Structures are given as structure tokens and as C-alpha cells.
Amino acid sequence: MSAPTLPRPTAPAAVEERVEAILARLRLEEKLGQMMMGERASTTPDDVRSHHIGAVLSGSGSVPGANAPADWVALNDALWAASTDATDGRAAIPLLYAVDAVHGHANVRGATIFPHHIGLGAARDPALIERLARVCAREVLATGLDWNFAPTLAVVQNVQWGRTYESFSDDPALVAAYAEAFVRGMQGTLDDDGVVACAKHWIGDGATNEGIDQGDAVLSPEALEQTHLPPYLAALRAGVLTVMVSFNSVNGIKCHAHGALLTGLLKERLGFSGLVVSDWDGVDQVADDLDEAIVRAVNAGVDMIMCAADWRRRLIGLAAGVASGAIPMARIDDAVRRILRVKVRAGLLDRVRPAERPWADSETFGSAAHRAVAREAVRRSLVLLQHNDDVLPLRPGQRILVAGKHADDVSHQCGGFSAAWQGTHGNDAIVGGTSIWQGIRTVSPDATLSVDGSAADPQRHDVAVVVIGEMPYAEGMGDIRPGGWITPPLPGGLFTVNLEPYGTTLQLASRHPEDLATIEAIRAKGIPVVAILLSGRPVLIDRELAASQAFIAAWLPGSEGAGVADVLFGAHDVTGVLPLDWPATAPAPDGRAPIRFPRGFGLTLR
Numbered sequence: 001m002s003a004p005t006l007p008r009p010t011a012p013a014a015v016e017e018r019v020e021a022i023l024a025r026l027r028l029e030e031k032l033g034q035m036m037m038g039e040r041a042s043t044t045p046d047d048v049r050s051h052h053i054g055a056v057l058s059g060s061g062s063v064p065g066a067n068a069p070a071d072w073v074a075l076n077d078a079l080w081a082a083s084t085d086a087t088d089g090r091a092a093i094p095l096l097y098a099v100d101a102v103h104g105h106a107n108v109r110g111a112t113i114f115p116h117h118i119g120l121g122a123a124r125d126p127a128l129i130e131r132l133a134r135v136c137a138r139e140v141l142a143t144g145l146d147w148n149f150a151p152t153l154a155v156v157q158n159v160q161w162g163r164t165y166e167s168f169s170d171d172p173a174l175v176a177a178y179a180e181a182f183v184r185g186m187q188g189t190l191d192d193d194g195v196v197a198c199a200k201h202w203i204g205d206g207a208t209n210e211g212i213d214q215g216d217a218v219l220s221p222e223a224l225e226q227t228h229l230p231p232y233l234a235a236l237r238a239g240v241l242t243v244m245v246s247f248n249s250v251n252g253i254k255c256h257a258h259g260a261l262l263t264g265l266l267k268e269r270l271g272f273s274g275l276v277v278s279d280w281d282g283v284d285q286v287a288d289d290l291d292e293a294i295v296r297a298v299n300a301g302v303d304m305i306m307c308a309a310d311w312r313r314r315l316i317g318l319a320a321g322v323a324s325g326a327i328p329m330a331r332i333d334d335a336v337r338r339i340l341r342v343k344v345r346a347g348l349l350d351r352v353r354p355a356e357r358p359w360a361d362s363e364t365f366g367s368a369a370h371r372a373v374a375r376e377a378v379r380r381s382l383v384l385l386q387h388n389d390d391v392l393p394l395r396p397g398q399r400i401l402v403a404g405k406h407a408d409d410v411s412h413q414c415g416g417f418s419a420a421w422q423g424t425h426g427n428d429a430i431v432g433g434t435s436i437w438q439g440i441r442t443v444s445p446d447a448t449l450s451v452d453g454s455a456a457d458p459q460r461h462d463v464a465v466v467v468i469g470e471m472p473y474a475e476g477m478g479d480i481r482p483g484g485w486i487t488p489p490l491p492g493g494l495f496t497v498n499l500e501p502y503g504t505t506l507q508l509a510s511r512h513p514e515d516l517a518t519i520e521a522i523r524a525k526g527i528p529v530v531a532i533l534l535s536g537r538p539v540l541i542d543r544e545l546a547a548s549q550a551f552i553a554a555w556l557p558g559s560e561g562a563g564v565a566d567v568l569f570g571a572h573d574v575t576g577v578l579p580l581d582w583p584a585t586a587p588a589p590d591g592r593a594p595i596r597f598p599r600g601f602g603l604t605l606r
């Protein structure tokens with residue numbers, strides 16, 4: 001039985017009084033330590049204690065011990081104990097532990113993994129998003145953590161962008177409605193059931209030229225105000241406590257050094273009183289000299305510096321910036337005030353240690369009830385793009401062949417930021433869910449699996465379900481770059497960090513010819529095909545459409561692949577509609593393209 005949560009000040013005045021009382025007692029080294037976020041692999045409890053580290057994160061795939069909830073609870077319990085060690089007159093300020101639970105707590109083995117944002121956009125239901133966020137919060141709390149780097153509020157403008165699947169839609173109004181619902185579901189009333197949310201990535205991440213991740217977004221004041229700002233206004237209205245800075249530039253200026261956007265717009269004009277956290281070593285990109293970069297980013301409005309590995313070097317740079325006067329003490333106090341305000345409003349200072357909290361290592365983690373909510377989201381995310389010859393719904397008595405490289409692969413259903421940053425393969429790393437094949441076999445036990453389709457036999461099969469699409473990817477490694485691997489030069493000669501992009505064309509038949517080959521081989525035997533596309537975005541599919549009777553966009557459905565069978569066999573109608581325009585050709589650099597299927601398109605079976 002955990003200790004009762006102590007009553008804590010919730011009225012702004014009481015919060016401010018508490019913040020000022022703590023701030024007044026802090027030594028400079030404690031203030032600077034609070035501004036540092038170390039990564040799990042390079043930040044020990046002793047580091048937290050000796051350097052007053054304000055937060056720790058797990059990058060995607062960075063997991064403790066056996067990667068069970070109990071391992072996570074133990075890790076944060078040790079870090080939390082170190083941060084609240086008041087010996088030698090230290091200020092006992094609990095640290096925040098953050099993770100990317102962007103579509104469920106997908107780092108952790110056995111977690112409930114929901115469809116990525118783009119699929120949730122197809123459901124067009126903010127109430128569903130709030131329920132999903134609540135389930136996700138419970139699973140984050142089961143691991144003893146308290147900060148989630150979600151929601152991503154990108155309004156994607158060019159589907160060549162590798163992070164398209166992290167955007168809910170190209171419609172600002174839908175992203176705004178989802179932003180409010182997600183923050184409400186995640187933070188709740190910030191009692192023992194709430195997790196601190198993070199609106200990201202500020203700002204214009206989905207609008208870069210040619211969709212190049214971390215590239216330059218050329219935004220008019222109208223585009224900024226009408227397209228990219230509304231989701232953040234909604235998140236702020238819902239009380240989001242943190243905002244993460246984007247890697248991209250806006251009109252040639254890196255967001256991490258953009259004082260007008262970080263301070264002028266977000267903090268002053270919009271009155272955001274929470275904390276602004278940098279992205280993963282994002283501070284480094286704003287100047288050739290690291291110490292100068294730290295000065296520019298902190299003076300622009302970065303309050304907490306997220307460090308991929310070497311927080312010590314960046315703490316030295318921060319201290320040097322203060323010692324030289326390049327960073328005014330007033331800016332340091334403002335940053336620390338914001339960090340303390342988040343910790344007070346999140347109830348962190350009054351909460352018992354992670355191991356004693358109500359949800360710690362709870363059996364609700366990955367529970368059937370949680371998976372049922374994710375399965376509902378899967379079936380409501382599906383969009384029927386084509387339906388000929390009344391091939392759907394399938395009937396359990398039919399002789400069904402299931403084929404395609406993604407037919408029995410839960411990892412490919414989940415995509416990036418799932419078990420590993422770039423995702424994984426097969427059914428070992430992500431457990432507790434169901435593949436699309438397993439869902440179909442449950443309804444139709446006589447169904448047969450033939451991944452390459454070679455077992456197709458018109459004497460034995462009435463219909464084939466072929467699961468095709470993109471392989472997992474994340475961030476810039478998911479970019480489609482028609483110009484090949486390019487490092488976009490940015491003003492000042494600075495460039496973004498680029499890894500190998502996913503490809504040079506959105507044409508699925510060019511990027512993955514194996515998919516069309518499987519469909520055509522089955523069709524050549526006279527067996528009708530229901531194609532299921534797993535992808536992080538719209539791709540060019542004219543040849544696959546022409547070869548199939550029915551075609552469903554399933555996006556990246558997550559761990560509950562059985563939700564696809566719920567629609568295939570008619571237990572539920574297919575109700576999803578496109579959350580963004582589906583292009584007919586490769587988009588222009590600004591993302592515009594002739595439209596194959598417009599946003600809002602989706603067939604039904606009833």
C-alpha cells in the first residue's frame with residue numbers, strides 16, 4: 001500500500017511561491033545541473049547526485065536489465081533516490097525520467113503498441129485518442145516513469161518526409177483536436193494517474209523543403225499561424241507542461257537558436273510557462289563551436305539540454321557561458337524556474353518514490369483491456385481504397401491464403417520507435433500482440449500462410465490476403481529523397497545530421513517490387529486478392545491497385561494485428577477515412593502533387 005499522496009499546491013500563486021522558495025536556495029551548480037538531461041546509458045545515480053541532474057531519458061531502444069516494467073521501476077527508483085538525497089545540504093529535487101511512448105510504451109517488452117499517429121488520424125475521433133493516451137499513461141506509470149515525449153504535433157506537408165507517420169494529419173484542425181485530447185488523456189489532473197506530456201517538435205517539422213528531415217521549412221507568417229500553430233495552441237490550452245524544440249530550421253534559422261520562435265512567440269506571446277527541452281543533441285547543430293552553440297540555444301530559449309551521451313561536456317559549456325556573462329543569470333533563473341514549475345505542477349515533489357507508486361509494475365501493463373482499446377484503434381484506422389467484385393467481407397468457410405512479407409510480422413506492423421529506434425523484424429522483440437496472419441487464422445483456422453505466395457492453388461484457395469508495404473524506419477532514415485543521399489546545405493554552412501534515406505521514390509513497385517510480384521503471381525492463378533498495405537505514409541500504388549480486387553491502407557497498426565481481421569470478416573465495418581491527401585505522383589518540393597485519393601476518402605462495406 002503506497003503512502004497517500006500529500007496535498008500539494010495547485011493554484012498558480014501557491015505553485016509560484018513554492019518555486020521561488022526552492023530557487024532561492026539553489027547554488028549555481030544545482031541550477032545548472034537541473035538544466036541537464038542525460039541519457040540512461042551515460043547517467044548513473046551517482047552522476048545525478050553529484051551533478052544535480054534534472055532529468056534522464058531513454059532514447060528509443062535504450063532499455064534497462066531484462067526490459068520488464070520492474071527493471072524500469074528499479075532504474076528510476078535508484079535515480080530518483082539519488083536526486084532526492086539531501087545530504088550535505090543538497091537541494092532534494094526529484095528528477096524527471098522521460099521516454100518516447102509515442103504510440104504506446106513501445107520500448108518496453110510486452111507493452112501495448114497502438115497504431116502510429118497517421119493511422120489514428122484515419123479514425124477522426126479525439127475521444128479515442130484520449131482513451132489511448134490514458135492507456136499509454138498507465139503503462140508509462142507501470143514502469144515508474146513520469147514524462148512522455150508525445151504527442152508529435154507535426155502537420156505533414158510532404159509525405160516524402162520520413163516522420164510522416166508521426167503526424168496525425170495534414171489538416172491543422174484535426175491535429176489540434178487530437179493534441180488537446182492526447183494531452184488531456186496523458187496528463188489528466190497530474191495526480192498519480194498522470195504523465196507529463198510534451199508537444200513536439202516546435203515548429204514546422206512537417207513542412208521542410210522536399211520533406212527532408214531536419215531540413216529548412218520556408219514558412220510565411222500565414223502558414224505558421226494557420227497551419228503549424230493551431231495544434232500547439234490546443235496543447236497549451238490543455239495544459240501541456242513541456243515543449244520540445246525541432247531539429248529543422250524555419251526560414252533558414254535553426255529552431256534551436258530561434259529566439260523569436262522559442263521566446264518571442266512561444267513564451268512571451270503565447271504565455272507558455274512550462275519548460276522547453278532541446279531535441280537529441282539538437283543544441284550542437286546551431287554553431288560550429290559547441291560552447292557557442294550552447295550559449296546561442298540557451299539564450300534563444302532552450303531551458304533543458306537533452307544530451308545523447310556527453311552531458312558532462314555540455315554542462316561545462318553551460319557553466320562557461322554563465323561565467324563569461326554570455327548567458328545572463330536571469331536566463332538561467334528563468335530556465336530553472338520553468339523546470340521547477342513543471343516538477344511542482346506535476347506533483348513530483350510530493351510523490352512517493354517510483355517503487356511505491358500506485359501503478360508501479362502494475363499487472364495492467366500490456367493487459368487484455370489495454371490491448372482491446374488498441375485493437376479498436378486498429379480497425380478504425382483502416383481505410384478501404386478499392387473494393388471490386390464484392391470480395392469483402394471474407395467468410396470463415398472460405399479457403400483463405402495469407403501471403404506477403406508483412407503477413408506474420410508484428411515488428412513490421414509497428415514500424416519505427418518500436419523496441420528499437422529503427423524498428424525491428426519478426427515476432428520475437430515485440431510480444432503479447434497478434435500478427436495479421438494470427439488474427440485471420442483465429443477466425444478461419446483452415447487459412448494457410450505462404451509468405452511468398454508460392455503455395456497459391458486455385459484448387460485449394462478461394463481468396464488471398466496479401467500484406468505488403470514499407471519496412472520499418474525512423475526519422476531521416478525514412479526520407480524519400482529523389483535527389484538521392486543529399487546533405488541539405490543550410491545557411492551558415494551548417495548541415496543536418498543525415499543517415500541513409502529510405503529511398504529515392506514513393507513508387508512502391510520500384511522500392512519494393514517483391515510486393516507486386518507476390519500479388520501478380522497469385523492473380524495469375526485466378527485467385528482474387530485483398531491487398532493490405534503497411535506503410536508510414538501514402539505511397540504510389542497504381543500497379544498494386546490494378547492487380548488487386550480490394551485494397552486497404554492499414555498504416556502502421558501496432559501490436560494488435562487481429563484488428564485487421566475484425567474488418568476483413570465483417571465483424572466491424574471499415575470506417576476509416578484518409579487523414580491526408582494521397583498523391584498520384586511524386587510531390588513537388590513543397591509537397592504539392594496531383595491527388596489520387598483526397599483527404600476524407602474511404603469506402604465502406606455496409
Ligand code: GLC
Pocket residue numbers: 057058059060100149200279280
Ligand atoms: C529523437 C527525436 C525526438 C525524440 C528524441 C528522444 O531524435 O527527434 O522526437 O523525442 O530524439 O528520443
